[in-house]
Amino acid sequence: MSLKNVMVAQSGGPTVAINASLAGVIRGVMASDQYETVYGSVNGILGILNNHLLNLTEIMNENPAYLDRLETTPAMYLGSCRHKLPDYLDDDSSYVFIFKQFELYNVGAFFYIGGNDSMDTVLKLSEYGKKIGSDVRIIGIPKTIDNDLCETDHTPGFGSAAKYIASSVLEIAHDTFIYAVKSVTIIEIMGRDAGWLTAAAALARNGYNSAPHLIYLPEVPFDTDDFLLDVKRMLFERNNVIIAVSEGIRDASGNYISASEKSVDTFGHSQLSGAGKTLEFLVKEKLGVKVRSIEVNVLQRCAAHLASKTDLMESVELGKKAVALSEEGVTASMVTMNRVSDDPYTIEYGYAEIKNIANEAKSVPTEWINAAGNDVTQELIDYLTPLIQGESNVTYENGLPVYMDVSHLTKHQ
Amino acid sequence: MSLKNVMVAQSGGPTVAINASLAGVIRGVMASDQYETVYGSVNGILGILNNHLLNLTEIMNENPAYLDRLETTPAMYLGSCRHKLPDYLDDDSSYVFIFKQFELYNVGAFFYIGGNDSMDTVLKLSEYGKKIGSDVRIIGIPKTIDNDLCETDHTPGFGSAAKYIASSVLEIAHDTFIYAVKSVTIIEIMGRDAGWLTAAAALARNGYNSAPHLIYLPEVPFDTDDFLLDVKRMLFERNNVIIAVSEGIRDASGNYISASEKSVDTFGHSQLSGAGKTLEFLVKEKLGVKVRSIEVNVLQRCAAHLASKTDLMESVELGKKAVALSEEGVTASMVTMNRVSDDPYTIEYGYAEIKNIANEAKSVPTEWINAAGNDVTQELIDYLTPLIQGESNVTYENGLPVYMDVSHLTKHQ
Numbered sequence A, B: 001m002s003l004k005n006v007m008v009a010q011s012g013g014p015t016v017a018i019n020a021s022l023a024g025v026i027r028g029v030m031a032s033d034q035y036e037t038v039y040g041s042v043n044g045i046l047g048i049l050n051n052h053l054l055n056l057t058e059i060m061n062e063n064p065a066y067l068d069r070l071e072t073t074p075a076m077y078l079g080s081c082r083h084k085l086p087d088y089l090d091d092d093s094s095y096v097f098i099f100k101q102f103e104l105y106n107v108g109a110f111f112y113i114g115g116n117d118s119m120d121t122v123l124k125l126s127e128y129g130k131k132i133g134s135d136v137r138i139i140g141i142p143k144t145i146d147n148d149l150c151e152t153d154h155t156p157g158f159g160s161a162a163k164y165i166a167s168s169v170l171e172i173a174h175d176t177f178i179y180a181v182k183s184v185t186i187i188e189i190m191g192r193d194a195g196w197l198t199a200a201a202a203l204a205r206n207g208y209n210s211a212p213h214l215i216y217l218p219e220v221p222f223d224t225d226d227f228l229l230d231v232k233r234m235l236f237e238r239n240n241v242i243i244a245v246s247e248g249i250r251d252a253s254g255n256y257i258s259a260s261e262k263s264v265d266t267f268g269h270s271q272l273s274g275a276g277k278t279l280e281f282l283v284k285e286k287l288g289v290k291v292r293s294i295e296v297n298v299l300q301r302c303a304a305h306l307a308s309k310t311d312l313m314e315s316v317e318l319g320k321k322a323v324a325l326s327e328e329g330v331t332a333s334m335v336t337m338n339r340v341s342d343d344p345y346t347i348e349y350g351y352a353e354i355k356n357i358a359n360e361a362k363s364v365p366t367e368w369i370n371a372a373g374n375d376v377t378q379e380l381i382d383y384l385t386p387l388i389q390g391e392s393n394v395t396y397e398n399g400l401p402v403y404m405d406v407s408h409l410t411k412h413q
Helices: A017-032 A056-061 A067-069 A093-104 A115-130 A158-176 A198-204 A226-239 A275-287 A309-327 A378-388 A408-409 B018-030 B056-062 B066-071 B092-106 B116-132 B158-176 B196-204 B224-237 B277-287 B311-325 B380-390 B407-411
Strands: A002-009 A035-041 A054-056 A107-114 A138-143 A185-188 A215-217 A240-246 A258-261 A271-273 A288-295 A331-342 A345-353 B004-010 B035-041 B054-055 B105-113 B139-144 B183-189 B214-216 B239-248 B260-263 B268-274 B290-295 B334-343 B345-353
Touching: A002 A017, A017 A035, A017 A056, A017 A067, A017 A309, A035 A056, A054 A056, A067 A240, A067 A309, A067 B407, A093 A107, A093 A115, A107 A309, A115 A138, A158 A185, A158 A240, A158 A309, A158 A378, A185 A198, A198 A215, A198 A240, A198 A378, A215 A226, A226 A240, A226 A275, A240 A275, A240 B158, A258 B268, A271 A275, A271 A331, A275 A288, A309 A331, A309 A345, A309 B183, A331 A378, B004 B018, B018 B035, B018 B066, B018 B105, B018 B214, B018 B311, B035 B056, B035 B105, B054 B056, B056 B066, B056 B277, B066 B277, B092 B105, B092 B116, B105 B116, B105 B311, B116 B139, B139 B311, B158 B183, B158 B196, B158 B239, B158 B311, B158 B380, B183 B196, B183 B277, B196 B239, B196 B380, B214 B224, B224 B239, B224 B277, B224 B407, B239 B277, B268 B277, B277 B290, B311 B334, B311 B345, B311 B380, B334 B380
Parallel strands: A002 A035, A002 A107, A107 A138, A138 A331, A185 A240, A185 A288, A215 A240, B004 B035, B004 B105, B105 B139, B139 B334, B183 B239, B183 B290, B214 B239
Antiparallel strands: A035 A054, A258 A271, A258 B260, A331 A345, B035 B054, B260 B268, B334 B345
16 A cells, blocks of 8 residues: 555644644654655645645654644744635635645645644545545544533643633732722633633642632623623732733623723724723723723633643644544544543543534533632633643753744745 | 851842842852852832841742742742832931831841942942941842843843843734735833833844834934834835834933823823824824834833843843852942853943942933934844843643742732
């Protein structure tokens, strides 16, 4: 049997574990007796369309340190895209070209590492491949800091983001506790539709730190009056109240909690303030207490130096699993994690049909949110805790983390 | 000779190295044959006035791990204050009480770890002490992420903040490079009057990353037209332009670059946008390119998990040095670092009279800024590089950094 090659791409927003899955695919192919070379498509599916491909096997063989380094490098080594394939019934030209490329490069399997939108691409390619009778296996590998993909216990990238959020909330608590005056600190966390990452703020609690004292998820309709009562009550009990709030909180009518602001300077812009800033205004106005809001920035998805080892290891395993499944003939699927035990924390790797995943989303279940809608339950904390265990092996040189050279992303313009 | 005790307090804004200096003082006293017990004043000078004191010698002896842990704990173990002592010629009641407390606790030396304002307190206490003929030695130990104190090569806390900024800019660069479309990313960094920390963004540059492509410090008058030309030119050369900008940039008339925004929601607030947000508006308006601004939040001063080992070690040494100097009779001074060699990087610890330091500030010298005023020179990079070397020994438990229990700050209310 002659050897086939493999093609892989990455898509959607960054996480710190998406390159670990890429490394897993490469490791899987290196150990395979069915596959030879891994081609990386640069900027998602666009790399195949634009013929911007990297021979990853060759690159990784250049230096034995590269694969380990790839595992701890944030964002996408192969770049990303936001390209949505059209329905092939409307326009199949992209599909024709992609499968011609697969033929040209003797591709036996295509792996797409991404979130919801990327799984839509996996679904469409799978369906088109089936229609034309292609034997290229199409498998999705999940990643998203939002943890909102169905059919998998959790998503790669989420554990590291959760570890970053919990550590940051703890460090912000130390920063906050130093002044013996009443104050409110509002921390706005990513996750427009699912509150998983905001819930991870609860992991910051320990023997001396009870922050965050209030947690608001998008799964619960946000009531401004209830919120102000919550804050007042907390301020009665302690000096420094720390609040974790999802960027996606909405009122009972489904409107985002945000303030439209009109700039009065020469530019004359109108722009939307986020939930944190809006609640900061509200607390200042209604409670007259010292208040600040902190928008946790993009580092929550790219601070690879603080990645969760568990997350990185699982991401590598999922990459390997995808290769193994494709060898067994599995296609039109996404690799998944199934938690078979909490103690000891045990994961089984499997797969699910892509049609059950694409365009679906998983929210925090109501029973893991407290009755008042301002905190999470111990069950949710127990679910989250194993995901942040262990630290990344990132190495440092000259004081900075050493990541993979990504100049191929900035040179090809 | 009967043994005396030592009192120590912390003040001003947090850094991740201020507890390392506290640990240095405690270590210095433990090794001393002149001093016995270290008392910590909680919430700066207020702890002495309110009689909220901790026996640090006793606490540290409880667990041999505590001193190491204290060295890597962010913000202030003893809390902070923003209290400014009045001129004793106007009102000496606080001074009388403080020196009475020194007598009561048999204090031979008082150490105040802080920035500019704290050194003002050191100066005032020194002058009052001299006036009443007190033999209590008063010594300041510097700390500030702003690096703007005179008479010392650099300040404790700055190196760690610089390491955080450089690492973050590098990680944000990875996050930015993934899309093959034109974009501008503006990173706003702390430092209202001095550009040292913003300049540290330049340390993110390496073999594959040339970001930040533009750097604007408060030391250079900011010209909006020049800025737009700079950005246009950079966008011509590359897809992703990353800009580091100080929160304190001002125009030629000294006005901060900021936009006053009027909220149009029910709260009706007017509030000031920072430099980053303001430049984001400007780029969107004038260049019509995809643009985002990132305000590096308080983690730049409290992310202890990413502290610089060099910074922590120097901070400990300064604490020890302060104890040693007080034993030699030095008072009315601040401990300092003098760089005697760049290669190998060598620091000598010394001291300077407090009257030359308090209420003075050190800016980035003009010769370390390029002629166009949009970047820093290699000399500045060479100055900064040694300060971020090495990583903190912070330990992790259950996935999170282990810091000192600071419940004494939140319980005493």
